[in-house]
Structure formats: C-alpha cells, structure tokens
Amino acid sequence: MIEIRGLTKSFGAKRVLDGVDLRLAEGESLVVIGGSGTGKSVLLRCILGLEPPDAGEILWRGKPLAQRRTEFMDEFGMLFQNAALFDSLPIWRNVAFRLLRVMPTARARAVALEKLARVGLGPEVADLYPAELSGGMRKRAGLARAIAADPSVIFFDEPTTGLDPIRAAAINTLIRGIVDETGASAITITHDMTSVRAIGDRVALLDQGRVRWQGGVGEIDHAQDEYLQDFVAGRARPIGSQSQD
Numbered sequence: 001m002i003e004i005r006g007l008t009k010s011f012g013a014k015r016v017l018d019g020v021d022l023r024l025a026e027g028e029s030l031v032v033i034g035g036s037g038t039g040k041s042v043l044l045r046c047i048l049g050l051e052p053p054d055a056g057e058i059l060w061r062g063k064p065l066a067q068r069r070t071e072f073m074d075e076f077g078m079l080f081q082n083a084a085l086f087d088s089l090p091i092w093r094n095v096a097f098r099l100l101r102v103m104p105t106a107r108a109r110a111v112a113l114e115k116l117a118r119v120g121l122g123p124e125v126a127d128l129y130p131a132e133l134s135g136g137m138r139k140r141a142g143l144a145r146a147i148a149a150d151p152s153v154i155f156f157d158e159p160t161t162g163l164d165p166i167r168a169a170a171i172n173t174l175i176r177g178i179v180d181e182t183g184a185s186a187i188t189i190t191h192d193m194t195s196v197r198a199i200g201d202r203v204a205l206l207d208q209g210r211v212r213w214q215g216g217v218g219e220i221d222h223a224q225d226e227y228l229q230d231f232v233a234g235r236a237r238p239i240g241s242q243s244q245d
Contacts, residue, residue, distance in 0.1 A: 001025060001026050001028070001152075001185040002023070002058065002059065002060060003022075003023045003062075004020055004047070004057075004058050005056055007043070007046060008020075008054045009039070009053050009054050016209055017043060017046070017210075018209030018210050020039070021211060022043075022204055022211055022214075026185060028186075028201050028202060029176070029200050029201045030185075030201070030202050031188045031189075031190060031196045031202070031204070031217075032188070032190075033190060033191060033193075033203060033206070034205055034207055034231075038209070039209050040189045040206055041157065041189060043189075044157060044189055047155075047187075048076075060072050075152045076151050076153050077146035077147055078146055079145075080142060081159075082138075082161070083130075083138040083139050084142065085138060085145075086130070087129065087131060088129075090127045090128060091116070091125050091126055091128055092126035093112075094130070095115055095116060095141060095145045096108040111148060112144070113126055115144040115147055115148050116140075116141065125137065135162055136167035136170070136171070139159070139171055143159075150182065152184055153184060153187070154184050154187075155186070155188075155189075157189050158189060159172075159190065160172065160194075168195070172194065172195050175188070175198075175199050197220075202214065203216070203217055205225070205227075205231065207227060212227065212228070213225045
C-alpha cells in the first residue's frame with residue numbers, strides 16, 4: 001500500500017528523519033512508536049504531503065506518491081491527535097465535511113449518522129457542537145469523520161492522548177474493529193503501549209531519525225533490542241544514551 005525508501009527530512013541543522021525505510025502492506029495495521037522528537041509526526045506529515053522530504057521517496061501502490069496525490073487524497077482518512085473538529089460546525093457536518101462536496105446534503109447527513117452510530121454516538125449528538133461533547137465523545141466524532149468516506153488507508157495520530165484508561169480502551173477497540181471490518185490499511189502514531197498491543201499487527205520503533213526495530217506485535221516482548229525493552233517498560237535512560245547503543 002505504502003512504501004517509504006530512504007526518507008530524509010531536516011529543519012535547519014536538525015535532521016529529524018535520517019533515511020527511513022518502511023512498508024505498509026494492504027490491510028495491515030502498522031504502529032510507529034518512539035520517544036518525543038524521534039520523527040514520528042514528521043514522518044506522518046511527509047506521507048500526507050504537509051512537509052516536503054529532503055530526500056528519499058514515498059510510493060503509493062507501487063508508484064511515486066507525488067504523482068498520485070489526488071487519488072491518495074480521495075482514499076485516506078485521518079484521526080487527529082485532539083480530534084481537530086471545526087468548532088463552528090455541528091457534529092454531523094464535521095463528520096460529513098468531505099462528503100458534502102460530492103453528494104446531496106440529506107445523503108451526507110444520513111452517512112454521517114451511520115458513521116456516528118458505528119463509533120457509539122447516537123443521533124442526538126448530530127446537531128450538537130464540539131464544545132458540547134466530552135473529550136472521549138469528540139475523539140469518537142473525529143473517528144467517525146476519519147471513516148466517513150470509507151478510506152482504504154487511515155492514519156491515527158496519538159488516538160488515545162488525553163483519555164482516561166477506560167475511554168482509551170474503548171477507542172482502541174473501535175479502531176481495531178474498524179480496521180478489521182473494512183480491510184483498510186492503517187498507520188498509528190503513539191507512545192501508548194496498550195494501544196500498540198490493541199491496534200497493531202506490526203510495530204516500527206523510530207530512534208535517531210531511523211527505524212531502529214520493527215516486527216510483529218507478538219515479537220516485542222522477546223526482542224533483544226535494549227532501547228525497545230526500556231521503551232516498552234517505561235524505564236528511564238540517561239539523556240543521549242540511545243545514540244550510544
């Protein structure tokens with residue numbers, strides 16, 4: 001579905017991505033983990049075209065993504081870290097934001113209500129505004145918007161940030177269920193290991209701007225990489241020690 005080869009990105013003198021190689025298979029749920037400042041969000045922004053890479057290439061179904069940007073934009077969905085709902089629009093219009101460009105209003109609203117129901121929000125929520133929802137409900141509404149157009153690939157940016165463990169578990173279950181039901185490919189950026197195990201098929205660990213380790217979720221606990229094990233266990237490490245491993 002997506003292949004990244006030798007991706008490099010710097011901001012001034014700071015090189016954030018330093019030759020990232022990564023693949024997302026059709027129907028796969030890939031989770032990218034790593035400490036703060038390791039390039040997770042920049043990687044996502046490069047794929048989405050929000051940041052131009054300095055070097056390397058991104059392939060979409062075997063062809064350069066830059067040449068297929070329009071097709072890609074029609075086929076992806078995105079759940080932003082803080083849901084990023086439009087404050088001035090009712091929830092159903094947030095969910096149907098893209099749909100309103102291509103179908104009648106009544107049909108777009110019907111689809112929005114259907115997607116809201118899929119994430120556990122009833123029709124009584126449709127005409128409310130984001131400020132009237134709890135954090136967990138806003139996250140669900142953001143997820144409904146991400147799947148509104150039945151995308152073939154979905155990106156999740158820190159999907160459980162700011163949620164308590166119970167609501168975070170509910171969001172993880174929803175994401176996993178949606179990926180399984182739709183057959184969509186997914187890339188999730190997170191540092192929450194509970195989300196990693198609940199959502200992912202495969203995991204990639206970014207460190208120093210490169211993919212340091214990758215493998216199946218079931219391989220994490222037996223991997224020999226010391227930094228990965230410290231990350232999983234949440235053990236403190238001296239600042240700068242990653243580069244010395």
